Amino acid sequence: MTKKKKEKHEETRDEIEKEKEVLEEKEEEEKTTDKETEKKIERQITRGKKTKEEVLEKAKEPEKKEPEKERRGRREYRREAEHVEWIPKTRLGNDVLKGKYKSLEDLLMKGEIILEPEIIDYLVPELKNELIYIGGTPGKGGGARRTPTKMTARMHKSGRRFKLNAVVVVGNEDGIIGIGKSVSNEHRTAIEKALQQAKLNVIKIRRGCGSWECNCEGAHSIPFKTEGKVGSVKVVMLPTPTGVGIVAGGETKKILRLAGVKDVWVKTYGMTSTRGNLAFAIFEALKNLSSKKGDM
Numbered sequence: 001m002t003k004k005k006k007e008k009h010e011e012t013r014d015e016i017e018k019e020k021e022v023l024e025e026k027e028e029e030e031k032t033t034d035k036e037t038e039k040k041i042e043r044q045i046t047r048g049k050k051t052k053e054e055v056l057e058k059a060k061e062p063e064k065k066e067p068e069k070e071r072r073g074r075r076e077y078r079r080e081a082e083h084v085e086w087i088p089k090t091r092l093g094n095d096v097l098k099g100k101y102k103s104l105e106d107l108l109m110k111g112e113i114i115l116e117p118e119i120i121d122y123l124v125p126e127l128k129n130e131l132i133y134i135g136g137t138p139g140k141g142g143g144a145r146r147t148p149t150k151m152t153a154r155m156h157k158s159g160r161r162f163k164l165n166a167v168v169v170v171g172n173e174d175g176i177i178g179i180g181k182s183v184s185n186e187h188r189t190a191i192e193k194a195l196q197q198a199k200l201n202v203i204k205i206r207r208g209c210g211s212w213e214c215n216c217e218g219a220h221s222i223p224f225k226t227e228g229k230v231g232s233v234k235v236v237m238l239p240t241p242t243g244v245g246i247v248a249g250g251e252t253k254k255i256l257r258l259a260g261v262k263d264v265w266v267k268t269y270g271m272t273s274t275r276g277n278l279a280f281a282i283f284e285a286l287k288n289l290s291s292k293k294g295d296m
């Protein structure tokens with residue numbers, strides 16, 4: 001047995017050495033090819049008709065042209081499609097493009113109905129978006145693994161037919177927040193449609209400091225207590241002093257951060273594991289800030 005083992009060892013060693021030799025040979029070949037090209041260039045120069053620069057340029061040109069054609073794939077076209085100029089379809093779109101409205105606040109104060117998502121892109125270029133993880137793989141505690149899209153099924157005589165729901169939040173982290181949801185057969189289109197909806201559903205929220213412990217005149221929190229309710233989910237938000245942060249769960253935090261609220265206490269009641277309803281309840285509560293009377 002030991003002899004056999006030794007033989008095996010020796011065999012493997014031999015193989016490794018052979019591989020090394022092959023690699024070295026390859027390297028040498030590469031070097032020689034470089035040398036050959038240099039020799040060719042030298043020959044062309046010595047024949048006298050061309051300068052060194054011309055020869056080098058000619059050698060480079062064909063190498064450059066070919067990969068450009070290959071690289072032109074889907075990505076390039078998509079980018080081009082994104083940069084197509086916006087042609088507004090509505091009266092409001094035309095007004096925005098002419099520069100009638102300097103900011104989104106102006107537009108919202110006039111009570112205009114936004115029908116084109118491009119209006120928001122144009123007025124608030126720094127808008128950020130975030131996916132609310134409403135779905136999950138079936139399992140304990142509302143799904144073991146959370147996903148941005150929720151899969152729903154209806155029964156058909158030949159099996160189940162699926163649809164995907166998505167909820168997207170947009171905001172500029174400075175008082176502007178929007179939420180949208182959508183359904184589609186595909187994951188990606190559901191998210192894209194929800195994003196468009198979120199842009200159309202944008203509001204300006206009221207911020208302030210309603211905490212008796214803080215008493216500053218900043219806008220880091222909310223001016224007073226608010227509530228929002230969607231489905232069975234009820235949300236109560238309370239103003240806090242500075243430095244407390246957003247006291248809430250992961251999905252709620254995303255929305256409040258995008259809205260630009262830095263410190264807030266959040267209480268929830270009901271079936272908060274339906275995260276779609278939770279997100280919309282938070283949005284309702286933020287919306288109610290501007291429809292209620294307060295101390296501010």
Ligand SMILES: [Zn+2]
Pocket residue numbers: 209211214215216217218220240241242
């Ligand atoms: Zn304060």
